[in-house]
Amino acid sequence: MPESDITILLVDDEEMVLTSIRSFLAIETDYNVHTFTSPVKALLELERLNIDLVISDYLMPDMDGITFLGKVKDKRPQVPRILLTGYADKENAIKAINDVGLYQYIEKPWNNDDLKLIIRNGLEKTILLRSLEEKIREVERAQMELMEVQKRIFRIFA
Amino acid sequence: MDELIPQHSGLLADFIDACPFPLILCDSQGKILRTNTRLQDLLGLLQIPEDRPEKLFPESCQVRIEKTLQDQSAAFEIRHEVSGRFLKLTLAPILSRDQVLAFFDDQTEQEQAALRMRSNASELERARLQTQEAEAQLAQSEKMALLGQLVAGIAHEINTPIGSINSNNDILIRSVGKMRDFLNCPQCPAPVREDPEVVKIMGILEDINRNNRIACDRIINIIRSLRTFARLDESERKRVNIHEGIDSSLVLVHHQLKNRVEVLKEYGDLPEILCFPHQLNQVFLNILVNAEQAMPVKGTLTIKTLREGDTVLVRISDTGVGIPEENLKKIFDPGFTTKGVSVGTGLGLSICHKIIQDHRGKIAVDSEVGKGTTFTITLPVQ
Numbered sequence: 001m002p003e004s005d006i007t008i009l010l011v012d013d014e015e016m017v018l019t020s021i022r023s024f025l026a027i028e029t030d031y032n033v034h035t036f037t038s039p040v041k042a043l044l045e046l047e048r049l050n051i052d053l054v055i056s057d058y059l060m061p062d063m064d065g066i067t068f069l070g071k072v073k074d075k076r077p078q079v080p081r082i083l084l085t086g087y088a089d090k091e092n093a094i095k096a097i098n099d100v101g102l103y104q105y106i107e108k109p110w111n112n113d114d115l116k117l118i119i120r121n122g123l124e125k126t127i128l129l130r131s132l133e134e135k136i137r138e139v140e141r142a143q144m145e146l147m148e149v150q151k152r153i154f155r156i157f158a
Numbered sequence: 159m160d161e162l163i164p165q166h167s168g169l170l171a172d173f174i175d176a177c178p179f180p181l182i183l184c185d186s187q188g189k190i191l192r193t194n195t196r197l198q199d200l201l202g203l204l205q206i207p208e209d210r211p212e213k214l215f216p217e218s219c220q221v222r223i224e225k226t227l228q229d230q231s232a233a234f235e236i237r238h239e240v241s242g243r244f245l246k247l248t249l250a251p252i253l254s255r256d257q258v259l260a261f262f263d264d265q266t267e268q269e270q271a272a273l274r275m276r277s278n279a280s281e282l283e284r285a286r287l288q289t290q291e292a293e294a295q296l297a298q299s300e301k302m303a304l305l306g307q308l309v310a311g312i313a314h315e316i317n318t319p320i321g322s323i324n325s326n327n328d329i330l331i332r333s334v335g336k337m338r339d340f341l342n343c344p345q346c347p348a349p350v351r352e353d354p355e356v357v358k359i360m361g362i363l364e365d366i367n368r369n370n371r372i373a374c375d376r377i378i379n380i381i382r383s384l385r386t387f388a389r390l391d392e393s394e395r396k397r398v399n400i401h402e403g404i405d406s407s408l409v410l411v412h413h414q415l416k417n418r419v420e421v422l423k424e425y426g427d428l429p430e431i432l433c434f435p436h437q438l439n440q441v442f443l444n445i446l447v448n449a450e451q452a453m454p455v456k457g458t459l460t461i462k463t464l465r466e467g468d469t470v471l472v473r474i475s476d477t478g479v480g481i482p483e484e485n486l487k488k489i490f491d492p493g494f495t496t497k498g499v500s501v502g503t504g505l506g507l508s509i510c511h512k513i514i515q516d517h518r519g520k521i522a523v524d525s526e527v528g529k530g531t532t533f534t535i536t537l538p539v540q
Contacts, residue, residue, distance in 0.1 A: 020325040109321030
């Protein structure tokens, strides 16, 4: 799956963080990145967009990152969710990670290489799941065709 | 007893009997010749020895009686051992008869009152000192807690912008690297690659990016140390590696040490210990600051850690001015300082002492004037 087919949703109330990560991903990858300063708006967009991975800040004014990622899980359970946290809320974040079932958390200030690796690994999981679903669908289709052929054969010999 | 008093002494006997003060008449050897009922009342149930007052009173009485006969009257205080009474004894010689009258004044109550007052006063003083100490420690720990919150808050606030700057710097490094790759590739026209302005700008960009990376790393390191130092998210007992705490405290005094004090770390293999990390960090910082102040010109700071059975040992040594022996004993006392009002509160080490005590540990100091000072902290692993 080419990187240009991948869409990432990035949420942080700080515009500067969005700019930094968006710029980094733009220079190093071909991912499509959608950024939001409000998790509430991001949730609305989630309905429209076909998202492959979500990254969210923890402390935000209108909704905290854990709640946001929990809602993302409800809507798109297959999409890997990554939490970006400051050190001060690390312990709460770790507790929440277990509740919401996050793929990873990244500590601020983050390292770009680590970020890229975590995103890539997270996507690999989705891609694998997606291709598994694809394979299952293919198998189902083949089975249907097979049954169709079988019916025709029955008709011929009936 | 009447027969003991020679003739013509009826008047004296009457006087003794009638005297409203406890009284003894004795001869020059201290043999009791006559007592009055007041004395018997005074000494209560005690049996008064019939013969010699030294049985009633200490040996020295005899000497005094003899002395009184030579030098006239004398007064002294004695404790009657059997009854525990505290008596003031006034001896009056009757020279013509070679006898001595001993007047007793019972001062037991006064003595006890005075004793009680003295002990009350010293208890009061002790309580006052304790209150003063507690107040000072409370004020100090409130101050530290406030400072910790402030530090943690600032660290948290700086985190996002520095995270962003750090990432942007990384992006710049990558971008300039890509530009450099483009300039070096064969498709790039030589005049562009070799243009002096391009060469100069590329050089500057690479230099400042490298510079910014170092600067960012240093800021991130300081923030990390501040957070480790404050550890406000960890108000409960925690299992930590105390090397982290020592290192974070070292970062905080780094600006005072650099170019002047060499820091030697001899860290042993330590288990994590159960403690209040921010409190211990306060102790480390305090001792490090003291060490720094003890080495105004140049010096070496050695931090050695090792495990000893179920305890962990931290030894912080400086090669500073040292502490005179008379001050060494008072060094952990609250309010003791040699630094003057503007420098020290005199509370630092007393609080360190209390924190280490609360951790069931020990803090000891060893110093030699002109050679340096070593603080040894022993902490239980559990």
